[in-house]
Amino acid sequence: MKRVLSQIYVWILLILLYSPLVFIAIFSFTEARVLGNWTGFSMKLYKNLFTGGMQGASSLVSAVENTLLIALIAAAVATLMGSIAAIGIFNMRGRGKKTIQFLNNIPMLNPDIITGVSLFLLFVFLHISQGYLTVILAHVTFCTPYVVLSVMPKLTQMNPNIYEAALDLGATPSQALRKVLIPQLRPGMISGFILAFTMSLDDFAVTFFTRGTIGLDTLSTFIYTDARKGGLTPELRPLMTIIFTIVLVLLIVINVRQASLAKKSSR
Amino acid sequence: MIKRQHWSIPYFIFLVFFVVLPLVLVAVYAFQDGTGHFSLSNIVKFFSDGDALSTFAVSLEVAVENTAICILLGYPAAWILANKKLNRSAVTIVLFIIPMWINALMRTLATAELFNMLGIGLGKGTLLFGMVYDYLPFMIYPIYNILNKMDKSYAEAAEDLGATPSQVFWKVTVPLSMPGVVSGILMVFMPTVSTFAISEFLTNNKIKLFGTIIQENINSSMWNYGAALSLIMLVIIGITTLFNNEEETKEGGVI
Numbered sequence: 001m002k003r004v005l006s007q008i009y010v011w012i013l014l015i016l017l018y019s020p021l022v023f024i025a026i027f028s029f030t031e032a033r034v035l036g037n038w039t040g041f042s043m044k045l046y047k048n049l050f051t052g053g054m055q056g057a058s059s060l061v062s063a064v065e066n067t068l069l070i071a072l073i074a075a076a077v078a079t080l081m082g083s084i085a086a087i088g089i090f091n092m093r094g095r096g097k098k099t100i101q102f103l104n105n106i107p108m109l110n111p112d113i114i115t116g117v118s119l120f121l122l123f124v125f126l127h128i129s130q131g132y133l134t135v136i137l138a139h140v141t142f143c144t145p146y147v148v149l150s151v152m153p154k155l156t157q158m159n160p161n162i163y164e165a166a167l168d169l170g171a172t173p174s175q176a177l178r179k180v181l182i183p184q185l186r187p188g189m190i191s192g193f194i195l196a197f198t199m200s201l202d203d204f205a206v207t208f209f210t211r212g213t214i215g216l217d218t219l220s221t222f223i224y225t226d227a228r229k230g231g232l233t234p235e236l237r238p239l240m241t242i243i244f245t246i247v248l249v250l251l252i253v254i255n256v257r258q259a260s261l262a263k264k265s266s267r
Numbered sequence: 268m269i270k271r272q273h274w275s276i277p278y279f280i281f282l283v284f285f286v287v288l289p290l291v292l293v294a295v296y297a298f299q300d301g302t303g304h305f306s307l308s309n310i311v312k313f314f315s316d317g318d319a320l321s322t323f324a325v326s327l328e329v330a331v332e333n334t335a336i337c338i339l340l341g342y343p344a345a346w347i348l349a350n351k352k353l354n355r356s357a358v359t360i361v362l363f364i365i366p367m368w369i370n371a372l373m374r375t376l377a378t379a380e381l382f383n384m385l386g387i388g389l390g391k392g393t394l395l396f397g398m399v400y401d402y403l404p405f406m407i408y409p410i411y412n413i414l415n416k417m418d419k420s421y422a423e424a425a426e427d428l429g430a431t432p433s434q435v436f437w438k439v440t441v442p443l444s445m446p447g448v449v450s451g452i453l454m455v456f457m458p459t460v461s462t463f464a465i466s467e468f469l470t471n472n473k474i475k476l477f478g479t480i481i482q483e484n485i486n487s488s489m490w491n492y493g494a495a496l497s498l499i500m501l502v503i504i505g506i507t508t509l510f511n512n513e514e515e516t517k518e519g520g521v522i
Contacts, residue, residue, distance in 0.1 A: 109504065
C-alpha cells in the first residue's frame with residue numbers, strides 16, 4: 001500500500017514535469033502556427049526545419065550551428081586547461097592550493113547573470129569588441145571549474161607508484177605523462193568535457209551579456225528574442241522535440257550502461 | 268610524486284583575469300558615477316528607488332516560496348527514490364534528472380505556452396508554478412544523492428534501540444540528509460533570485476524579478492547602476508553561501 005502510494009506520488013510529479021515537453025512534442029506534428037491548434041497530422045514543420053523552408057530559417061539554423069560550435073570549442077579548451085590545472089593543483093600544497101581551489105569555486109557559485117554582467121564590464125573596460133571570441137572566453141570561464149572537479153577525483157584515486165614505476169623503467173616524463181597519467185585521467189576528462197559541453201549548450205544569461213551587437217545568436221538567445229517578438233517560431237517545436245529525444249535517449253543509455261558496469265564490478 | 272605544481276599557473280592567471288578582475292570591476296563601476304568619479308549615488312539610488320526596492324522584495328519572496336515548495340515536494344520524492352523498498356526502478360531517477368539537461372528557457376517557454384493554451388492567466392501563480400517546474404529536479408537530485416549514500420546502519424541502530432519509524436525519520440534520516448537539503452537550497456534559491464528571462468515569459472512581463480532590472484539597466488547602458496544592483500546581489504549570494512560547507516561544492520558530475 002505504501003509502495004503504491006509512493007509510486008503514485010512520484011509519477012504525478014513526473015507527469016507534471018513532463019507535460020509541457022510532451023505538449024510541445026505533440027504539437028510539433030501539426031501545421032498550425034498557433035500552438036494548441038490541432039489541424040491534423042503533418043510533418044511539415046520537421047520538413048521546414050531541415051530544408052529551411054520557413055521564415056527566419058537561416059537565423060534559426062545558424063543559431064543552432066553557433067550553439068554547437070561555441071559549446072564544442074569552449075568544452076575542448078576548458079577540458080585542456082582544466083585537466084592541466086587539476087594536475088597542477090593536485091601537486092600543490094598549503095595556501096596556494098586553497099587559494100586556487102577557492103577561485104575555482106567562484107564561477108560555479110556565481111549566478112549566470114553576475115558572471116555575464118561582470119564579464120561584460122571586463123570587455124567594456126578593456127575595449128574588446130564583443131562577439132564569438134568573448135562568448136567563447138566567457139563559456140570557458142564557467143565551464144573549466146567543472147572539468148577541474150571532474151579530473152581531481154581521478155588524480156586522488158590514482159596510485160602514484162604507477163607513474164614512478166614508468167619513470168624507473170626508463171620512460172621520459174613526457175612518455176609517462178602520455179602513456180600512464182593521461183589514460184588514468186581520461187574518464188574524468190571525458191565526463192568533464194560532457195559536463196562543460198552541456199553547460200555551454202544550456203547557457204543563456206552569460207551569452208546574452210557577452211555576445212555584443214554583431215547579431216550573434218545561440219539557440220537560447222534566439223528563443224529569447226523570438227518569444228519577446230511575440231509568438232514562437234513554429235519550427236522551434238520540432239527542434240525542441242528532437243533535442244528532448246536526444247537527451248532522453250542519451251541519458252538513459254549512459255545510465256543503463258553505468259548501472260550494468262557497476263553490477264559487473266561489484267561481482 | 269609528480270612535480271608538476273607549476274602546471275596550475277596558466278589557469279591561475281586565467282582565473283585572476285576572467286573571474287577576479289571582472290568582480291572587482293563590478294565593485295568599481297558600482298561606486299562610480301557616469302563620469303568615472305567615486306560616488307555612492309548608485310547605492311543611494313537603489314535604496315531610494317521604490318520600484319527597485321519592491322522588485323527586490325518580490326524576488327526574495329518568490330525565491331523563498333519557490334525554495335519552500337521545492338523542499339516540500341522534492342524531499343518526499345527524493346526519499347521515495349532512495350528507498351529500495353519503495354522504488355526499485357532506476358529509470359524514475361533518470362527521468363527526474365533529465366529536465367536538468369534541457370535548456371531552461373525552452374522548458375519555461377513550453378510551460379508558458381501550455382498555460383496560454385489552457386487559458387490560465389499569467390501572473391504570480393503561473394510564475395511560481397513555472398519556477399517550481401524548472402527547479403524541482405535541482406532540489407531532488409542532491410537530496411536523493413545524500414539519502415542514497417547514507418549509511419543505513421544508523422537508521423537500523425535507531426530502530427533496534429526502540430525508535431518508531433517516524434522517530435527514525437525525524438531524528439536520524441532528516442538530520443543526516445541536511446547537507447543535501449542545503450545544496451538543494453543553494454541550487455534553487457540563488458538562480459530564482461537572479462533569473463530574468465523566466466519571469467518575463469511566465470508573467471508576460473507583469474512581475475519583474477531582480478535579475479530583470481539588472482538586465483534592463485545594463486542593456487540601456489546604465490552600467491554603473493546595473494553594476495551596483497549586481498553588487499547587491501553578490502552580497503546576498505555571499506550571505507547564502509555562508510550556510511554552505513565546502514564539501515558540497517566539490518561534488519561535480521550530474522550524470
